[in-house]
Amino acid sequence: MPETALLESQDLSCIRNDRALFEHLDFTLESGEMLVVEGPNGCGKTSLLRILTGLRLADSGEVLWRGQPIDRLAGDYYEQVTYVGHHDGVKHELSCLENLRLARAMGVPSERDLDDVLEQVNLYAYGDSEVGSMSAGQKRRLALARLLATDSMIWILDEPFTSLDKSSMAMFTTLFEQHLQRDGIIVATSHHDITLPTLALQRLNLGQPA
Amino acid sequence: MSSRLSLLQAFVFLLRRDLLLAFRNRAEYAMPLLFFVLVITLFPLALGALPELLARIAPGIIWVAALLAAMLSLDSIFRSDFDDGSLEQILLSAHPVAILVLAKVSAHWLVTGLPLLIVAPLLAEMLGMPGQAQATLLLTILIGTPILSMVGAIGVALTVGLRKGGIILSLLVLPLYVPVLIFAASAIENAAMGFEVSAQIYMLLAFLLLSVSLSPWATAAALRMSAS
Numbered sequence: 001m002p003e004t005a006l007l008e009s010q011d012l013s014c015i016r017n018d019r020a021l022f023e024h025l026d027f028t029l030e031s032g033e034m035l036v037v038e039g040p041n042g043c044g045k046t047s048l049l050r051i052l053t054g055l056r057l058a059d060s061g062e063v064l065w066r067g068q069p070i071d072r073l074a075g076d077y078y079e080q081v082t083y084v085g086h087h088d089g090v091k092h093e094l095s096c097l098e099n100l101r102l103a104r105a106m107g108v109p110s111e112r113d114l115d116d117v118l119e120q121v122n123l124y125a126y127g128d129s130e131v132g133s134m135s136a137g138q139k140r141r142l143a144l145a146r147l148l149a150t151d152s153m154i155w156i157l158d159e160p161f162t163s164l165d166k167s168s169m170a171m172f173t174t175l176f177e178q179h180l181q182r183d184g185i186i187v188a189t190s191h192h193d194i195t196l197p198t199l200a201l202q203r204l205n206l207g208q209p210a
Numbered sequence: 211m212s213s214r215l216s217l218l219q220a221f222v223f224l225l226r227r228d229l230l231l232a233f234r235n236r237a238e239y240a241m242p243l244l245f246f247v248l249v250i251t252l253f254p255l256a257l258g259a260l261p262e263l264l265a266r267i268a269p270g271i272i273w274v275a276a277l278l279a280a281m282l283s284l285d286s287i288f289r290s291d292f293d294d295g296s297l298e299q300i301l302l303s304a305h306p307v308a309i310l311v312l313a314k315v316s317a318h319w320l321v322t323g324l325p326l327l328i329v330a331p332l333l334a335e336m337l338g339m340p341g342q343a344q345a346t347l348l349l350t351i352l353i354g355t356p357i358l359s360m361v362g363a364i365g366v367a368l369t370v371g372l373r374k375g376g377i378i379l380s381l382l383v384l385p386l387y388v389p390v391l392i393f394a395a396s397a398i399e400n401a402a403m404g405f406e407v408s409a410q411i412y413m414l415l416a417f418l419l420l421s422v423s424l425s426p427w428a429t430a431a432a433l434r435m436s437a438s
Contacts, residue, residue: 050438053298053302054302055298055301055302055434055437055438056438057438075303075304075305075306076304078302078303078304079304081302083298083299083302085295085298086295087293087294087295087298088294088295089294089295089296089298089299090294090295090296091227091231091290091294091296092294093230093231093234093235094227094230094231094234098227098230101223102223102224102227103299104215105215105219105220105223105224106220106224106299106300106302106303106304106305106310107303107304108304109215
């Protein structure tokens with residue numbers, strides 16, 4: 001069967017405060033490909049990511065998943081997506097495990113054991129401690145642990161490496177690569193260099209704000 | 211490949227999470243209840259020892275206090291989820307957002323509405339409300355407070371993204387609370403005078419059904435707007 005483009009953006013535009021952040025943006029992502037969105041602050045990287053999740057409506061154009069507009073797919077699209085945004089989206093009053101259990105209940109749980117997930121992001125010892133008492137980097141690792149706790153094809157990551165140390169960055173880069181090898185799709189913005197040995201890396205530069 | 215949880219499981223999970231969060235922040239959630247008790251306790255002190263007057267105005271006082279206590283607690287439905295990004299995760303859930311909203315609002319009622327039901331008999335007794343009216347008071351609170359949470363949720367969902375949404379929230383929501391106030395207070399007054407109250411109770415039940423069936427969808431749509 002010929003592979004159709006999985007995630008496709010058609011003629012996307014985003015206007016904020018009467019200023020066009022980007023216009024007529026087209027790209028196509030097949031399974032196993034990663035898109036790194038680059039550009040200076042305020043050029044619309046986060047807006048683009050939020051449009052891809054459906055949280056924000058594009059001012060023109062649409063996002064297609066397997067040829068269908070995502071706003072019409074709703075839940076069927078969302079069960080394929082895990083989004084780690086600018087906010088960690090973790091509850092400070094809950095423990096790491098409680099947070100991950102909630103993430104699983106909201107999406108599609110993966111077959112991994114949650115203890116293994118925590119071990120993988122080096123938070124095993126913190127399973128039952130309250131997130132509020134952890135450092136910013138640890139919270140970020142917990143937010144990214146959602147990627148492993150749920151079973152989704154598309155990872156949309158807004159500055160995933162914020163407040164991570166070097167070894168954690170290397171660890172998550174390896175995870176990204178494994179996800180791509182399993183035919184997943186990643187869209188990420190990052191000011192840090194994401195260097196993957198795979199060739200399936202597209203770069204999109206949103207350029208200078210007009 | 212594993213599949214998503216059933217909708218009921220997700221509903222129960224989110225409800226339990228919100229109850230757990232409320233329990234861990236119990237000081238914050240005790241505030242509306244404390245406010246409710248304090249306002250009602252202050253009335254006899256301010257008006258003096260006039261048992262007939264107090265018994266006469268008791269339904270109004272209790273319901274106005276319940277209304278204001280509900281207003282006070284509304285912001286907590288979505289505020290912290292909005293601030294820490296959990297709301298985005300809920301909106302991106304594979305489940306219908308309206309049902310998840312219903313879970314959150316139910317949890318909100320359990321921690322803010324239900325306690326009013328428990329302390330109301332004590333306060334009614336303190337104000338000298340006649341026995342036959344007290345049963346009606348409890349019934350109106352049981353039916354009325356979920357309406358306050360449901361309608362309030364729409365207002366919070368619309369204003370949670372604004373920096374100073376508090377004033378707009380009260381302007382939006384209070385007019386919608388007025389019918390509940392009128393029918394509830396009138397039911398209790400009728401009961402105190404020994405009249406039939408079924409008309410008012412049916413009216414409140416109709417409001418409840420209407421708000422349960424419409425509010426989650428309106429709230430979900432408003433949350434999408436606030437989050438974008």
